Amino acid sequence: xxxxxxxxxxxxxxxxxxxxxxxxxxxxxxxxxxxxxxxxxxxxxxxxxxxxxxxxxxxxxxxxxxxxxxxxxxxxxxxxxxxxxxxxxxxxxxxxxxxxxxxxxxxxxxxxxxxxxxxxxxxxxxxxxxxxxxxxxxxxxxxxxxxxxxxxxxxxxxxxxxxxxxxxxxxxxxxxxxxxxxxxxxxxxxxxxxxxxxxxxxxxxxxxxxxxxxxxxxxxxxxxxxxxxxxxxxxxxxxxxxxxxxxxxxxxxxxxxxxxxxxxxxxxxxxxxxxxxxxxxxxxxxxxxxxxxxxxxxxxxxxxxxxxxxxxxxxxxxxxxxxxxxxxxxxxxxxxxxxxxxxxxxxxxxxxxxxxxxxxxxxxxxxxxxxxxxxxx
Amino acid sequence: xxxxxxxxxxxxxxxxxxxxxxxxxxxxxxxxxxxxxxxxxxxxxxxxxxxxxxxxxxxxxxxxxxxxxxxxxxxxxxxxxxxxxxxxxxxxxxxxxxxxxxxxxxxxxxxxxxxxxxxxxxxxxxxxxxxxxxxxxxxxxxxxxxxxxxxxxxxxxxxxxxxxxxxxxxxxxxxxxxxxxxxxxxxxxxxxxxxxxxxxxxxxxxxxxxxxxxxxxxxxxxxxxxxxxxxxxxxxxxxxxxxxxxxxxxxxxxxxxxxxxxxxxxxxxxxxxxxxxxxxxxxxxxxxxxxxxxxxxxxxxxxxxxxxxxxxxxxxxxxxxxxxxxxxxxxxxxxxxxxxxxxxxxxxxxxxxxxxxxxxxxxxxxxxxxxxxxxxxxxxxxxxxxxxxxxxxxxxxxx
Numbered sequence: 001x002x003x004x005x006x007x008x009x010x011x012x013x014x015x016x017x018x019x020x021x022x023x024x025x026x027x028x029x030x031x032x033x034x035x036x037x038x039x040x041x042x043x044x045x046x047x048x049x050x051x052x053x054x055x056x057x058x059x060x061x062x063x064x065x066x067x068x069x070x071x072x073x074x075x076x077x078x079x080x081x082x083x084x085x086x087x088x089x090x091x092x093x094x095x096x097x098x099x100x101x102x103x104x105x106x107x108x109x110x111x112x113x114x115x116x117x118x119x120x121x122x123x124x125x126x127x128x129x130x131x132x133x134x135x136x137x138x139x140x141x142x143x144x145x146x147x148x149x150x151x152x153x154x155x156x157x158x159x160x161x162x163x164x165x166x167x168x169x170x171x172x173x174x175x176x177x178x179x180x181x182x183x184x185x186x187x188x189x190x191x192x193x194x195x196x197x198x199x200x201x202x203x204x205x206x207x208x209x210x211x212x213x214x215x216x217x218x219x220x221x222x223x224x225x226x227x228x229x230x231x232x233x234x235x236x237x238x239x240x241x242x243x244x245x246x247x248x249x250x251x252x253x254x255x256x257x258x259x260x261x262x263x264x265x266x267x268x269x270x271x272x273x274x275x276x277x278x279x280x281x282x283x284x285x286x287x288x289x290x291x292x293x294x295x296x297x298x299x300x301x302x303x304x305x306x307x308x309x310x311x312x313x314x315x316x317x318x319x320x321x322x323x324x325x326x327x328x329x330x331x332x333x334x335x336x337x338x339x340x341x342x343x344x345x346x347x348x349x350x351x352x353x354x355x356x357x358x359x360x361x362x363x364x365x366x367x368x369x370x371x372x373x374x375x376x377x
Numbered sequence: 378x379x380x381x382x383x384x385x386x387x388x389x390x391x392x393x394x395x396x397x398x399x400x401x402x403x404x405x406x407x408x409x410x411x412x413x414x415x416x417x418x419x420x421x422x423x424x425x426x427x428x429x430x431x432x433x434x435x436x437x438x439x440x441x442x443x444x445x446x447x448x449x450x451x452x453x454x455x456x457x458x459x460x461x462x463x464x465x466x467x468x469x470x471x472x473x474x475x476x477x478x479x480x481x482x483x484x485x486x487x488x489x490x491x492x493x494x495x496x497x498x499x500x501x502x503x504x505x506x507x508x509x510x511x512x513x514x515x516x517x518x519x520x521x522x523x524x525x526x527x528x529x530x531x532x533x534x535x536x537x538x539x540x541x542x543x544x545x546x547x548x549x550x551x552x553x554x555x556x557x558x559x560x561x562x563x564x565x566x567x568x569x570x571x572x573x574x575x576x577x578x579x580x581x582x583x584x585x586x587x588x589x590x591x592x593x594x595x596x597x598x599x600x601x602x603x604x605x606x607x608x609x610x611x612x613x614x615x616x617x618x619x620x621x622x623x624x625x626x627x628x629x630x631x632x633x634x635x636x637x638x639x640x641x642x643x644x645x646x647x648x649x650x651x652x653x654x655x656x657x658x659x660x661x662x663x664x665x666x667x668x669x670x671x672x673x674x675x676x677x678x679x680x681x682x683x684x685x686x687x688x689x690x691x692x693x694x695x696x697x698x699x700x701x702x703x704x705x706x707x708x709x710x711x712x713x714x715x716x717x718x719x720x721x722x723x724x725x726x727x728x729x730x731x732x733x734x735x736x737x738x739x740x741x742x743x744x745x746x747x748x749x750x751x752x753x754x755x756x757x758x759x760x761x762x763x764x765x766x767x768x769x770x771x772x773x774x775x776x
Contacts, residue, residue: 065570091570097600102559102593109563112548113498115570136553137560144539146532147753149548181754181763205756237759284761322768 041224047217049191050080053198054118056230058088061116064202067094067107068120068157077122078158078217104130104155108137111153111207118202121157124173124211138207139182154201156210159187160254160305161353163215167341172306174253175315177209178283184236185209185283187253191221193280196234204236211282213255239286241293245275248299248363251290251316253279256303256354263359272367282312290316291323298329299366303359308336333362411715415444419713425642425671427652430630432637432666435655439647443715445491449646450706452490453483454725456507457703458732459516460676463506463523466736467680472523475552476537478676479507481644484702485610485670486511488649489578493657496573498546500561501580503538504610504674505550508580512547514540516735521742528742534749546575555588557581558607562594565605565660576604576660578653584615586629598665599636606656607633609669610643616678617687630669637663643670644700673700751775 044052058064065088070077072085072095085093096103100121107117121127127134134155141149160172178185184206188194194212201208226232242257243264252260257278264274275293279286294300300320302313313334320332338352418440427434460480467476479486482504489499490511501508506519514530522529523537530540531550540550548564551557561579568575585591586609598605609629613620620627630638637659641652652668659666673696677684684693710716751763751773758775765771 094601097593097596099593099596101590102562102597105556105559105590106563106566106594106597109500109548109560109565110567110570111563112543112560113564113567113571115567132553132556133559137551137556141549142756143753144531144535145541145543145549145753146534147756148531148541148543150756152756184755235759237761284759287762 041222042228043220044191044195044223045218045220046188046191046194046212047078047080049194049221049223050198050212050217051082051084053195053202054081054084055087057199057202058084058092060230061202063114064116064118065092065094065110066118066120067096067103069096069098069122071095071120076120078214080212080217081120100126100129101133104133105137107153108133108151108207111138111151112141112149116152116154116202118154118156121155123162123169123214124157124159125169125171127155127157127173134177134183134207134209135180139180141182142206143182150205151207152205154198154204154208154210156198156201157212158214158217159211160213161337161342161349164344164346164349165342166344170342172211172304172337173209174211174282174304175306175311177211178285178312178315179310180283183207183209183283184281185211186236186281187211187279189216189242189254189257189278189280191219191223192227193234193240193278195223195227196232197236197280200233200236203233208236211254216255216258219258234280237281237284237286239280239289240278241275241289242278243274243276245273245297247273247297248301248366249275249277249290249293249297250301250303250359250363251277251279251313252303253282253312254305256305259354259356260303260359262356263363266356266360267363270364270369272363272369274363279312285315285319287319287323291320294320294324295327298327299363300328301333301335301359301362301366303335303354305337305353308334308339311336330366330368333366335359335362408716408720411443412447413444415442417443419443419446421647421709423642423645423648423651425645425648427648428630428640430628430633430638430640430667431635432639432659434639435651439651441647441650443713446706446710446713447715449487449491450703450710450721451724451728452487452511453646453703453706455516455728455731456480456483456486456510458725458728459506459510459519462732462736463520464676464680466520466523471740472537472680473525474536475503476523476680477504477678478680479504479674481675481696481702482610482612482670482672483507484646484649484705485580485608485643485672487702488646489608489653491646491650492653493578494575495545496575497657498548498561498564498568498575498577499580500548500551500557500564500577502551502554502557502582502585504582505538505540509540509542509547509550512542512545514542514545514547516732517738517742520736520739524739524742525744526739526742527745528739532749533745534753555581555585555590558585558588558591559594561607562598562603562605562665565598565603565665566601569601569603574661576606576657578606578608578656580608580610582615583609583611583613583620583627583629584618584623586611586632587624595633595636595665595667602664604660605665606653606660607636607665607667609667610672611669612672612674614674614678614687617682619687628669630667633665633667636665636667638667638669640669640671643672644696644702644705646702646706748773 107119161170317332518530565577
């Protein structure tokens with residue numbers, strides 16, 4: 001069982017995550033595994049990718065500092081900041097009290113002065129306590145001051161559902177933050193994404209919301225030599241085509257990219273070639289890549305973990321309808337989290353988040369392969 | 378400050394000097410030389426002593442110079458005139474939306490500036506016009522911003538509540554009550570991090586004094602020994618709510634609990650100066666301190682508030698007669714023979730004209746060009762598209 005946790009390279013040369021939802025339940029075991037190196041090159045967990053990115057950026061620029069709950073002596077609630085306190089000292093790695101509104105405001109104020117804070121939220125659910133500072137103090141300042149007060153800050157932490165943590169600890173904030181002009185919202189999937197996007201975020205002169213995923217922290221991905229270089233950055237605002245395809249476009253971000261790739265694998269066995277787009281950046285949204293893909297495949301399935309109403313998929317659907325209406329051969333399909341607060345019971349929780357079979361079903365519908373629904377009275 | 382130089386070099390003053398010297402003893406020194414005299418030490422006692430919380434209050438005897446007293450008068454007179462002119466502009470519908478006026482509270486800004494440098498930072502809420510002026514902002518930029526013109530300090534895109542002057546350490550200008558306090562503590566954090574040996578004054582009102590984020594930020598400031606000075610401008614009314622209806626304990630200088638505090642007569646510019654000097658020394662050595670400035674605003678909360686439904690007209694006129702900050706300094710100037718009443722009146726006349734000229738110049742400034750709708754959303758926009766209400770009609774590339 002543990003042997004198949006290693007990243008497999010799928011067909012077409014693109015890595016396919018084979019961690020099914022059931023394997024996520026043994027998350028603790030994954031993080032204790034030693035790093036495995038595939039024969040084609042180095043592998044790195046998302047956790048190590050984030051840690052190395054923080055380390056390198058703090059080393060390169062003395063103005064970068066990290067603050068949040070348990071980031072220092074505890075080594076990070078999810079061990080993302082492991083070793084950083086020891087290396088950089090308590091002036092640059094700051095343990096805060098459990099006062100999000102206070103320490104987020106302090107971070108934004110420090111950014112006003114010219115420092116480069118990285119503010120960690122233990123999960124983005126707690127960012128709601130500080131959301132006034134994120135939106136009104138950070139996002140809008142450059143505009144209101146006509147360029148005088150820029151805010152080079154990064155807000156990062158795990159976002160979305162974990163495993164069995166209940167309604168107050170499972171919300172996805174991508175759609176909320178991405179609707180706000182002045183913010184940039186990034187959603188890494190792989191270790192390369194994590195490294196490159198976090199480095200780009202820290203170097204970016206604007207406020208960046210960096211949405212990680214707790215269940216991805218322990219996943220290993222192959223990393224190229226280029227990605228290991230300290231100057232490596234992934235461009236903000238550019239989506240990545242994880243798997244090329246001809247028949248249907250599937251957009252996803254964060255953990256759902258893995259699910260979409262699994263779905264693509266299943267679909268390929270039934271003769272449907274799915275193109276999987278890893279959005280990487282929710283704001284700015286790479287509308288060009290999405291529309292170019294839909295103009296090629298003529299069908300679209302959007303996948304996200306968050307609540308469906310006014311979600312990321314809604315924006316993508318609207319964008320495609322506006323820009324590429326004539327190219328659509330089928331209505332756009334949306335797969336999203338259930339329209340309910342996250343339940344605790346394992347079976348209900350499973351029903352509240354998208355599963356691979358949901359994506360497969362939607363793709364088939366878009367391709368008119370599913371059994372047509374009975375007409376309702 | 379720029380305002381001083383304008384007055385003392387004005388030719389009309391020297392004409393007055395000529396006229397005055399004919400009617401008064403020739404032994405009297407000319408007014409303009411007092412304006413430059415920063416050597417003579419005058420000692421003034423504050424009318425109200427300081428009250429300390431967990432600290433030894435500074436002395437009531439404050440040293441000042443003729444130059445300082447005259448500059449206090451001039452600065453406050455200009456601020457007063459600016460706010461009154463803004464009132465008229467608002468009623469003429471040239472200023473829209475929010476307009477929160479500071480007249481009555483000028484001593485806080487002026488006294489603070491006398492104690493600090495432009496490397497120290499000030500951050501405040503929305504009653505920011507005079508703070509902006511104190512930090513070196515110009516009348517034209519202030520009025521142009523209020524009227525939403527290109528020549529405004531935020532190029533017309535901010536408005537009354539969003540004045541900034543980063544090069545002089547003024548970080549705004551904030552519309553959300555209480556938000557400026559953690560931001561100010563963040564500035565102090567950055568000052569300490571950068572080893573700049575400077576401090577931040579975070580101003581807030583009695584209305585904001587009950588905000589949770591104040592206590593969160595103060596806790597961290599005290600834990601991390603940050604050079605943050607929290608200044609409660611207690612004008613006794615949070616919008617329409619009197620302090621005793623909003624705070625179980627309106628002794629705001631004590632609300633820091635473990636953080637020392639000082640209660641100051643905020644209508645006395647010299648007391649404010651002394652307190653800010655004391656606070657700066659304290660903050661650099663011992664971390665945060667709270668200053669409560671006992672002050673008063675003549676206008677209502679904003680231009681939409683007459684200010685007389687929750688307080689009596691007698692109260693307002695009473696404060697104007699007994700405690701007006703401008704009148705206090707006028708009395709001091711006159712009693713120390715630094716100028717005659719007529720000279721001071723003439724200064725005020727000159728400032729009235731300056732303000733009128735600034736308004737005329739600000740009115741000439743055009744409204745921002747339409748493409749400005751889409752500028753400064755980001756520092757680095759990555760060439761991404763932004764849309765107007767009809768996205769097929771109005772789109773722009775963010776540079």
